[in-house]
Amino acid sequence: MSINWLRFVSPSLKKPPLFHLCHLPPPPSSSSAVIVAMSYDKELAAAKKAASLAARLCQKVQKALLQSDVQSKNDKSPVTVADYGSQALVSFVLQQEFPDNFSLVAEEDSKDLRKDGGQEIVERITKLVNDSLTIDGSYNVTLSTEDVLKAIDNGRSEGGSQGRHWVLDPIDGTKGFLRGDQYAIALALLDGGKVVLGVLACPNLPLTSLSDAGQHSPNNKVGCLFFAVVGGGTYMQPLDGSSAVKVQVSAVENPEEASFFESYEAAHSMHDLSSLIAQKLGVKAPPVRIDSQAKYGALSRGDGAIYLRLPHKGYREKIWDHAAGCIVVSERAKCKRTPSTRASMKLGVWSQMLQGSHWIFQRESILIWTQASLSPTRS
Ligand SMILES: Nc1ncnc2c1ncn2[C@@H]1O[C@H](COP(=O)(O)O)[C@@H](OP(=O)(O)O)[C@H]1O
Numbered sequence: 392m393s394i395n396w397l398r399f400v401s402p403s404l405k406k407p408p409l410f411h412l413c414h415l416p417p418p419p420s421s422s423s424a425v426i427v428a429m430s431y432d433k434e435l436a437a438a439k440k441a442a443s444l445a446a447r448l449c450q451k452v453q454k455a456l457l458q459s460d461v462q463s464k465n466d467k468s469p470v471t472v473a474d475y476g477s478q479a480l481v482s483f484v485l486q487q488e489f490p491d492n493f494s495l496v497a498e499e500d501s502k503d504l505r506k507d508g509g510q511e512i513v514e515r516i517t518k519l520v521n522d523s524l525t526i527d528g529s530y531n532v533t534l535s536t537e538d539v540l541k542a543i544d545n546g547r548s549e550g551g552s553q554g555r556h557w558v559l560d561p562i563d564g565t566k567g568f569l570r571g572d573q574y575a576i577a578l579a580l581l582d583g584g585k586v587v588l589g590v591l592a593c594p595n596l597p598l599t600s601l602s603d604a605g606q607h608s609p610n611n612k613v614g615c616l617f618f619a620v621v622g623g624g625t626y627m628q629p630l631d632g633s634s635a636v637k638v639q640v641s642a643v644e645n646p647e648e649a650s651f652f653e654s655y656e657a658a659h660s661m662h663d664l665s666s667l668i669a670q671k672l673g674v675k676a677p678p679v680r681i682d683s684q685a686k687y688g689a690l691s692r693g694d695g696a697i698y699l700r701l702p703h704k705g706y707r708e709k710i711w712d713h714a715a716g717c718i719v720v721s722e723r724a725k726c727k728r729t730p731s732t733r734a735s736m737k738l739g740v741w742s743q744m745l746q747g748s749h750w751i752f753q754r755e756s757i758l759i760w761t762q763a764s765l766s767p768t769r770s
């Protein structure tokens with residue numbers, strides 16, 4: 392049931408240990424990598440297409456964002472027409488491409504949209520989806536509002552450790568999206584309970600490193616698509632479709648020279664605690680706070696070396712918030728056999744002292760500290 396580097400453990404099977412330090416084996420040799428990667432070619436092409444189309448839809452909505460686009464969900468997180476539109480689009484594309492073997496575990500459902508007063512918003516979503524499909528031109532269809540609601544609800548699969556299941560966060564970082572900041576369309580494929588493929592579309596992430604001094608220059612283009620297939624390395628390409636490059640994680644091993652990422656939202660991760668931990672690790676740089684799994688994309692190309700995610704007590708992570716990001720980081724291109732232990736040992740001591748059920752994940756110079764007891768199902 393283990394998924395590469397981020398382990399998904401059913402709560403009924405096992406209580407997470409107090410802390411767990413995970414040294415991962417090196418990536419497979421290049422010959423086996425090619426064979427493994429090729430077996431998901433069609434899935435990768437479909438996932439990139441679906442995520443890119445959804446990203447374009449979201450970009451359009453973010454530009455024209457009005458407060459009236461915001462609805463309220465039970466958990467009080469904001470949901471936008473782009474959230475639903477993105478899910479409908481990805482669901483539709485995947486179902487077209489894999490009509491005989493389609494299972495999608497996605498964040499949204501149409502319940503709120505089907506309530507009184509939802510019709511207008513459904514029509515707006517439907518128009519957005521149809522406009523995106525028309526521009527793409529691959530499918531000669533015009534979806535009705537009911538088709539769109541069904542496509543959204545086709546994301547209600549429970550997933551599981553048998554067979555293939557797509558996992559989607561249609562807009563990860565909804566708060567960032569509403570603020571005009573970072574967000575991601577995060578799509579992963581589980582096969583036999585393992586994440587085998589991940590695509591992260593990050594429409595607002597600069598193409599150059601976040602640590603570059605010129606990042607705020609008006610000439611610095613934004614819009615990145617990260618993708619990884621198990622055994623095949625991680626790639627990044629501009630969302631406009633130009634060619635992809637293999638990325639590699641940071642070479643920084645000394646935490647004193649590392650920059651660390653955390654959630655922008657203090658409600659999602661305890662900033663005070665991460666600042667204390669960073670201080671104890673010897674990290675000198677201030678935290679880089681960004682929304683969504685764009686953090687994983689940025690880590691995979693070496694913009695930073697540490698990601699601390701410390702949710703408040705009682706929060707349970709969802710599979711769609713990590714599945715795509717974890718493979719994008721764990722399939723990074725760099726292959727170095729001597730992992731740095733300096734930071735992880737320090738973190739280990741701290742995690743014992745804090746007595747939390749935090750796990751530490753280390754791969755070479757990357758450190759990710761998060762509560763990650765996830766199951767390959769939606770619950
Ligand atoms: N109280 C909480 N603690 C931790 N994570 C939370 C949270 N409330 C929401 N989240 C999750 O944090 C995600 C955003 O991640 P980040 O903090 O890295 O930007 C949200 O994704 P959505 O925006 O898809 O709902 C949501 O799943």
Ligand SMILES: [Mg+2]
Binds near residue numbers: 560562563564711712
């Ligand atoms: Mg999310």
